[in-house]
Amino acid sequence: MPLRSRASLLAVVFLLLSVACGGQETSQAESDSESTSRSTTDTTGATDPATSEPAAAGEDATYRAGANLCLSGAAGELGQQMQAGMELAVSNLDPDKPYGLEVVYADSMADPNAGVTVFNDLVRQDVPIVFTCGTTVLTATAPLAERNSVLLLNTSAGGPELAGLSPWLWNAFINTQLEAIAMADYMYNELGYRRVAINLRNDAYGVQTAEAFTPYWESLGGEVVEVVEHELNAPSQEQQVARLAAISPPPDTIYLMTAGADAGTFIREARQAGIEAPIVGINGVESQAVLDIAGEAANGVVYTAAGFNLESDDPITQQFVESFEAEFGDTEVPNTFLVSYYQGVLVWSQLIDHILDQGGEVTAESLRDGLTEVESFQGIGGSEIVFEENGTAVLPVAIKEISDGSFELIEIVETE
Amino acid sequence: MTLFVQLFIGGIAAGALLAPIAMGFSLILGVAKFWHLAHGAVILLAGYLAYVLAQQLGWPLWAVALAAPLFAALVGVALNAGLYEPLRRRGVSAIVMLIASLGAFIAINNALAIAFSFDPRVVRFELFARSWRLGEYYIDAIEITAIVFAAVAGIVTHQVLRRTRAGLSLRAVISSGGMAQVVGVDLAAARRVAFALGSALVGIPAVLIVADNGITPNAALEVVLVAAVATIVGGIGRLMGAYAGAFLVSVLQFEAAGVVSPQWGPTVVFGVLIVFILVRPTGLFGGPLWKSQV
Numbered sequence: 001m002p003l004r005s006r007a008s009l010l011a012v013v014f015l016l017l018s019v020a021c022g023g024q025e026t027s028q029a030e031s032d033s034e035s036t037s038r039s040t041t042d043t044t045g046a047t048d049p050a051t052s053e054p055a056a057a058g059e060d061a062t063y064r065a066g067a068n069l070c071l072s073g074a075a076g077e078l079g080q081q082m083q084a085g086m087e088l089a090v091s092n093l094d095p096d097k098p099y100g101l102e103v104v105y106a107d108s109m110a111d112p113n114a115g116v117t118v119f120n121d122l123v124r125q126d127v128p129i130v131f132t133c134g135t136t137v138l139t140a141t142a143p144l145a146e147r148n149s150v151l152l153l154n155t156s157a158g159g160p161e162l163a164g165l166s167p168w169l170w171n172a173f174i175n176t177q178l179e180a181i182a183m184a185d186y187m188y189n190e191l192g193y194r195r196v197a198i199n200l201r202n203d204a205y206g207v208q209t210a211e212a213f214t215p216y217w218e219s220l221g222g223e224v225v226e227v228v229e230h231e232l233n234a235p236s237q238e239q240q241v242a243r244l245a246a247i248s249p250p251p252d253t254i255y256l257m258t259a260g261a262d263a264g265t266f267i268r269e270a271r272q273a274g275i276e277a278p279i280v281g282i283n284g285v286e287s288q289a290v291l292d293i294a295g296e297a298a299n300g301v302v303y304t305a306a307g308f309n310l311e312s313d314d315p316i317t318q319q320f321v322e323s324f325e326a327e328f329g330d331t332e333v334p335n336t337f338l339v340s341y342y343q344g345v346l347v348w349s350q351l352i353d354h355i356l357d358q359g360g361e362v363t364a365e366s367l368r369d370g371l372t373e374v375e376s377f378q379g380i381g382g383s384e385i386v387f388e389e390n391g392t393a394v395l396p397v398a399i400k401e402i403s404d405g406s407f408e409l410i411e412i413v414e415t416e
Numbered sequence: 417m418t419l420f421v422q423l424f425i426g427g428i429a430a431g432a433l434l435a436p437i438a439m440g441f442s443l444i445l446g447v448a449k450f451w452h453l454a455h456g457a458v459i460l461l462a463g464y465l466a467y468v469l470a471q472q473l474g475w476p477l478w479a480v481a482l483a484a485p486l487f488a489a490l491v492g493v494a495l496n497a498g499l500y501e502p503l504r505r506r507g508v509s510a511i512v513m514l515i516a517s518l519g520a521f522i523a524i525n526n527a528l529a530i531a532f533s534f535d536p537r538v539v540r541f542e543l544f545a546r547s548w549r550l551g552e553y554y555i556d557a558i559e560i561t562a563i564v565f566a567a568v569a570g571i572v573t574h575q576v577l578r579r580t581r582a583g584l585s586l587r588a589v590i591s592s593g594g595m596a597q598v599v600g601v602d603l604a605a606a607r608r609v610a611f612a613l614g615s616a617l618v619g620i621p622a623v624l625i626v627a628d629n630g631i632t633p634n635a636a637l638e639v640v641l642v643a644a645v646a647t648i649v650g651g652i653g654r655l656m657g658a659y660a661g662a663f664l665v666s667v668l669q670f671e672a673a674g675v676v677s678p679q680w681g682p683t684v685v686f687g688v689l690i691v692f693i694l695v696r697p698t699g700l701f702g703g704p705l706w707k708s709q710v
Contacts, residue, residue, distance in 0.1 A: 239674030
């Protein structure tokens with residue numbers, strides 16, 4: 001072959017490999033588009049955002065927060081639920097309180113690059129606290145939060161790697177490691193399983209969940225008979241299905257440590273292959289993509305999720321339920337993230353109450369310190385939210401089941 | 417042994433899905449003489465059309481299966497007429513054509529993401545709901561359909577190229593564009609036919625992708641890259657080589673990913689690519705580069 005032709009072929013191969021690597025990196029960043037951001041402002045008080053200042057105790061003031069949400073892109077629908085939850089909570093603020101709340105919303109598209117741009121923009125607007133969506137955005141902005149002394153409050157990402165990541169990152173959402181412990185207890189004590197096969201997503205979300213689950217499961221007396229892994233956004237999991245189908249005797253259950261389309265793909269292909277073992281999962285299973293891809297095959301999948309008991313008769317839950325139904329109708333079921341962000345605003349408001357009660361000034365530092373000074377925060381479902389020193393809250397876990405296209409609650413368990 | 421055989425079955429089915437795509441890619445490469453990466457965009461457009469027709473307009477499967485290849489052919493011809501021929505008239509190089517193709521792919525990819533988001537779009541066809549077991553092994557309806565279509569597509573394409581006037585013209589251009597022109601072959605017409613036929617071949621695979629685990633804007637990138645690898649492995653300009661290469665790389669990918677770990681799948685595929693480039697750049701069935709016969 002002429003040297004020029006071989007060189008041209010190598011150049012083409014290099015370009016193809018570059019495109020392949022770029023595509024995979026983008027896929028892992030949950031975005032495939034150019035990084036852009038836009039800001040919108042939702043004002044509840046009469047204060048001009050450009051001139052509002054933290055108030056001294058006793059004076060009416062408007063306290064501001066940033067919301068670095070995934071309002072468009074792959075997680076856009078979830079981001080809009082998050083915004084809806086925050087708006088509902090802000091509108092439900094007790095009018096007798098000596099302050100108002102204001103949230104500056106911005107769109108990160110769940111992309112870490114865009115999330116950093118948004119965060120920097122919010123910092124320029126002097127917000128002391130930023131609610132943030134997405135594990136990758138949180139990990140990208142955590143160092144910036146530390147540098148700028150801005151509190152990041154996570155109310156939607158359960159990635160185990162977020163616990164203790166930064167002294168300025170506090171997690172008010174159930175961690176998948178705690179979910180795994182709760183599921184281990186449920187499987188062993190309630191369902192009677194003893195032999196588990198694991199299919200985990202090959203990143204921190206899956207790997208660290210498995211690392212929390214496996215030793216605890218074995219300490220109960222259970223056995224992990226096989227572990228297979230898959231890549232994020234894998235178009236097919238037939239290789240993993242084949243390995244699990246070859247296990248003899250079959251496991252009592254298959255534990256899916258993955259989310260969204262990946263979970264749906266595996267469930268569908270496993271059932272197509274004739275795997276009859278029950279499938280259990282973590283919060284990522286609660287996804288429309290699972291229902292779309294797996295269809296009826298998803299029926300009976302049991303999983304853990306953030307635990308909100310909306311049947312509770314405590315005043316906070318009742319107010320939430322009534323206002324939600326007034327806004328969205330009584331046939332709609334509140335999305336987990338909508339509830340979580342509503343609860344996040346409650347925590348924020350209770351922090352402000354604590355600081356003002358002590359005669360202090362509401363700053364990023366006082367908000368952060370308050371997370372451990374306050375013995376417990378009142379959350380949705382009558383729960384008491386307690387933040388540990390590593391910045392992660394101990395929260396109840398819901399055991400749920402997919403049934404005919406809906407996500408049904410089985411029970412709420414308290415975690416330690 | 418059970419695992420090895422089951423992975424082989426899965427690899428053959430995956431290869432069957434890829435083979436028509438790789439044949440189309442190789443045909444366009446052989447006739448148009450550049451790497452048409454926007455072949456992936458044609459897959460996406462055909463897939464999303466199938467989704468819209470079936471899910472939103474309620475078309476039956478047979479109608480979708482007819483519409484998707486026709487639409488894909490139109491898209492291919494439109495891309496050639498609207499993007500590549502104007503560039504060709506300006507005398508640009510093959511590398512520039514490749515970059516333009518990549519740009520078109522990215523633009524269409526992102527436009528589809530805006531229109532449909534990144535959520536997978538799935539259609540559940542009743543025909544594809546079944547699966548069968550033969551002893552310890554299993555196969556589902558989509559895999560069987562892919563294998564059957566790959567066989568039909570391979571036979572039909574081979575016969576078209578062997579026994580029709582247009583097919584002979586395509587083979588002549590693949591063999592030598594200059595000589596083909598000397599003997600009276602209209603190169604521009606040959607390119608139109610290549611884009612039409614090569615793009616039509618992705619229509620049914622696109623429908624199967626939608627019916628399987630759904631289509632997303634990111635679905636086609638890996639497919640077209642592996643199709644390019646299959647083309648090189650089989651021999652550039654050798655359509656049946658690309659066809660065979662698709663099965664070879666798919667089986668290797670499945671076995672490596674299933675027996676070792678998922679990361680080994682792409683590693684093996686691109687490792688094979690590098691080996692062939694260095695050791696046998698003409699591919700399994702190739703003659704001199706750019707001068708192969710079907």
